[in-house]
Amino acid sequence: MAAEVSSGTKDPARADKVGADDYLRIVDIRKEFDGFVAVDDTTLSVRQGEIFALLGGSGCGKSTLLRCLGGFEKPTAGKIYLDDQEMNDLPPYERPINMMFQSYALFPHMTVEQNIAFGLKQDGHKRDAIARRVDEMLTIVQMTKFGKRKPHQLSGGQQQRVALARSLAKSPKLLLLDEPMGALDKKLRSQMQLELVNIIEKLGVTCVMVTHDQEEAMTMAHRIALMDSGRIRQVGTPDEIYEQPTSRFAAEFIGSVNMVNGRIEEDMADYVTIRSPKLEHLIHIGHGVSGFEGQEVSFAVRPEKLSIGKTEPTQPHNKAEGIIEDIAYFGSHSVYHVRLANGTKFMANFANMQRWASESLTWNDKVWVSWGENAGVVLTS
Amino acid sequence: MSGRTQRWTSWAILGLGFAFLYVPVLILMVYSFNESRLATVWSGFSFKWYGELLRDKQMLSAAWISIKIAFLTASAAVVLGTMAALVMTRMGKFPGKTLFGALITAPLVMPEVIIGLSILLMFVSLGQMVGLAPKGIASIWIAHVTFTLAFVTVVVSSRLAELDKSLEEAAMDLGANRIKVFFLITLPIIAPALVSGWLLAFTLSLDDVVISSFVAGPNSTTLPMKVFSSVRLGLSPKINALATLMILVVAVAAFIGWWIMHRDEKRRKLDMQMAAKEK
Ligand SMILES: Nc1ncnc2c1ncn2[C@@H]1O[C@H](COP(=O)(O)OP(=O)(O)OP(=O)(O)O)[C@@H](O)[C@H]1O
Ligand SMILES: [Mg+2]
Numbered sequence: 086m087a088a089e090v091s092s093g094t095k096d097p098a099r100a101d102k103v104g105a106d107d108y109l110r111i112v113d114i115r116k117e118f119d120g121f122v123a124v125d126d127t128t129l130s131v132r133q134g135e136i137f138a139l140l141g142g143s144g145c146g147k148s149t150l151l152r153c154l155g156g157f158e159k160p161t162a163g164k165i166y167l168d169d170q171e172m173n174d175l176p177p178y179e180r181p182i183n184m185m186f187q188s189y190a191l192f193p194h195m196t197v198e199q200n201i202a203f204g205l206k207q208d209g210h211k212r213d214a215i216a217r218r219v220d221e222m223l224t225i226v227q228m229t230k231f232g233k234r235k236p237h238q239l240s241g242g243q244q245q246r247v248a249l250a251r252s253l254a255k256s257p258k259l260l261l262l263d264e265p266m267g268a269l270d271k272k273l274r275s276q277m278q279l280e281l282v283n284i285i286e287k288l289g290v291t292c293v294m295v296t297h298d299q300e301e302a303m304t305m306a307h308r309i310a311l312m313d314s315g316r317i318r319q320v321g322t323p324d325e326i327y328e329q330p331t332s333r334f335a336a337e338f339i340g341s342v343n344m345v346n347g348r349i350e351e352d353m354a355d356y357v358t359i360r361s362p363k364l365e366h367l368i369h370i371g372h373g374v375s376g377f378e379g380q381e382v383s384f385a386v387r388p389e390k391l392s393i394g395k396t397e398p399t400q401p402h403n404k405a406e407g408i409i410e411d412i413a414y415f416g417s418h419s420v421y422h423v424r425l426a427n428g429t430k431f432m433a434n435f436a437n438m439q440r441w442a443s444e445s446l447t448w449n450d451k452v453w454v455s456w457g458e459n460a461g462v463v464l465t466s
Numbered sequence: 467m468s469g470r471t472q473r474w475t476s477w478a479i480l481g482l483g484f485a486f487l488y489v490p491v492l493i494l495m496v497y498s499f500n501e502s503r504l505a506t507v508w509s510g511f512s513f514k515w516y517g518e519l520l521r522d523k524q525m526l527s528a529a530w531i532s533i534k535i536a537f538l539t540a541s542a543a544v545v546l547g548t549m550a551a552l553v554m555t556r557m558g559k560f561p562g563k564t565l566f567g568a569l570i571t572a573p574l575v576m577p578e579v580i581i582g583l584s585i586l587l588m589f590v591s592l593g594q595m596v597g598l599a600p601k602g603i604a605s606i607w608i609a610h611v612t613f614t615l616a617f618v619t620v621v622v623s624s625r626l627a628e629l630d631k632s633l634e635e636a637a638m639d640l641g642a643n644r645i646k647v648f649f650l651i652t653l654p655i656i657a658p659a660l661v662s663g664w665l666l667a668f669t670l671s672l673d674d675v676v677i678s679s680f681v682a683g684p685n686s687t688t689l690p691m692k693v694f695s696s697v698r699l700g701l702s703p704k705i706n707a708l709a710t711l712m713i714l715v716v717a718v719a720a721f722i723g724w725w726i727m728h729r730d731e732k733r734r735k736l737d738m739q740m741a742a743k744e745k
Pocket of ligand 1: 122141149
């Protein structure tokens with residue numbers, strides 16, 4: 086799988102700004118709670134200036150790993166280095182790391198300004214220096230009008246801005262975000278996601294965030310670590326994780342996918358064929374894969390990579406015939422659920438713009454789904 | 467039964483319940499303004515007994531002692547009770563935690579006679595062994611702290627338990643060590659609970675008879691003890707007047723406690739509505 090993968094940075098010019106490759110190093114971190122392994126021997130490196138997402142389902146240990154970075158949990162084993170300094174034995178209040186909590190954790194008895202000034206005061210800065218920095222932060226998060234308010238006098242989105250300003254005020258070497266959008270409603274979410282990324286990138290702070298929302302990770306992060314039961318399954322740019330999943334778990338966790346099992350029939354240097362009991366025709370992959378003849382593999386292909394039409398494609402492979410069982414309308418596109426004669430189901434996306442231009446497809450139509458020889462990936466684990 | 471009669475019945479039951487609770491108190495208050503020396507015969511309205519009360523030196527000094535003890539008790543119980551509550555809610559797991567929790571709150575259900583007796587025995591043996599037993603006001607103070615401590619601990623730890631832990635973590639994250647976190651974040655937020663714990667301890671100490679009677683010395687007669695002994699010599703309307711004043715004090719204290727707890731909440735709700743509307 087040597088396909089070219091574009092850089093996942095949100096801002097193309099930023100790729101050069103990204104500094105040291107292992108600014109944050111997590112080495113064999115393990116965290117057990119009474120014998121229950123929440124984080125299992127995890128090793129990760131995060132680059133300077135990068136937004137790095139820990140993505141995974143509920144209970145996979147992503148928050149625990151983040152709390153180890155913040156110093157709120159003591160790892161059972163392993164080391165954490167930030168900018169070549171060991172963090173393990175530093176208490177949270179001595180780490181050059183700040184965190185934005187999921188609940189924001191704004192101090193209810195302090196005004197917005199006092200909240201933002203809190204960390205600076207602990208460092209013993211001069212009064213006017215603190216006031217200037219607070220103003221600066223308020224400007225960055227566009228909350229200058231709200232400095233004198235108490236947290237409960239703010240809406241959810243405003244509270245989030247204050248929490249962000251507070252965690253950035255001390256210019257930490259590392260910013261931690263725990264489910265940053267968790268407390269916002271859906272509409273506000275997509276707006277804040279972009280805004281947060283803009284602010285973080287503008288300040289150039291290195292950031293590790295935790296989320297269970299794949300879309301959020303895809304939108305915000307430069308790189309994503311996919312976690313499952315305490316382990317990292319794959320690390321890569323959003324593109325890589327989406328286009329080149331390395332495991333069935335990764336393929337299924339991110340986006341939707343069509344997956345069929347089969348055996349490698351021909352294993353050549355420049356192509357591979359797979360025979361699946363579910364498909365009448367062979368699956369043909371246009372490049373070599375690391376496998377052997379007879380190996381059990383899964384073939385995964387995204388719905389938007391499938392073509393759908395009434396006429397049989399001319400190619401001898403990578404196609405299947407079925408009937409349209411269901412059509413789900415999503416505005417910009419529709420998803421066609423196609424059922425093959427043997428019951429196997431395929432999902433195919435179809436942009437709705439295209440739909441009006443081409444033949445119209447409807448329920449119970451006999452159709453062919455097909456895909457290109459580089460459309461899918463072969464998974465061995 | 468129609469909805470109307472049903473509502474009528476529930477009002478009647480409510481009324482009866484309140485009557486059961488408060489009619490005796492009301493009668494007492496009314497009779498404190500009675501002219502007559504006989505506690506049960508109404509002969510006219512007067513403040514006479516309040517005047518008598520203020521001229522009763524013994525009664526006044528007992529009241530002063532009681533207030534002093536209640537003040538000291540409440541203050542000490544709040545400090546110790548908050549410490550105990552912190553241990554219970556913030557120290558994580560440690561061996562014997564359940565036992566410790568049970569022991570702290572045991573005085574809530576222990577008969578006062580037993581508490582009084584055991585503290586008396588402790589003072590006596592202390593006196594015999596090291597010749598240094600607290601006397602008078604100090605002994606009552608110590609005894610009162612022991613039993614009010616349990617109440618304060620319960621009030622404060624329930625507040626601490628519902629306090630969002632991430633507030634303290636956030637403060638620590640921003641560079642405050644544990645001591646600073648406590649004084650800058652935890653304490654201001656739980657302050658209303660401390661105030662109501664203090665008022666609770668104050669009123670409990672103010673009206674305790676049993677425990678005080680066990681440990682009091684000759685010069686430390688508290689107000690309830692004085693009342694109790696004078697009632698045994700016959701009912702005097704003066705006691706009614708005193709009781710009315712005490713009810714007033716306790717009611718005011720209770721009201722202040724309630725008001726402090728609810729003022730913040732109410733204001734917060736209003737502000738939250740405003741913030742939501744504005745958006
Ligand atoms: N303090 C703790 N004591 C015992 N077990 C814990 C503790 N904290 C977390 N765990 C366990 O560790 C596992 C991972 O927890 P963690 O909070 O990291 O999950 P998560 O990936 O953040 O999930 P979610 O998306 O639900 O927040 C869970 O099974 C959880 O029950
Ligand atoms: Mg979590």
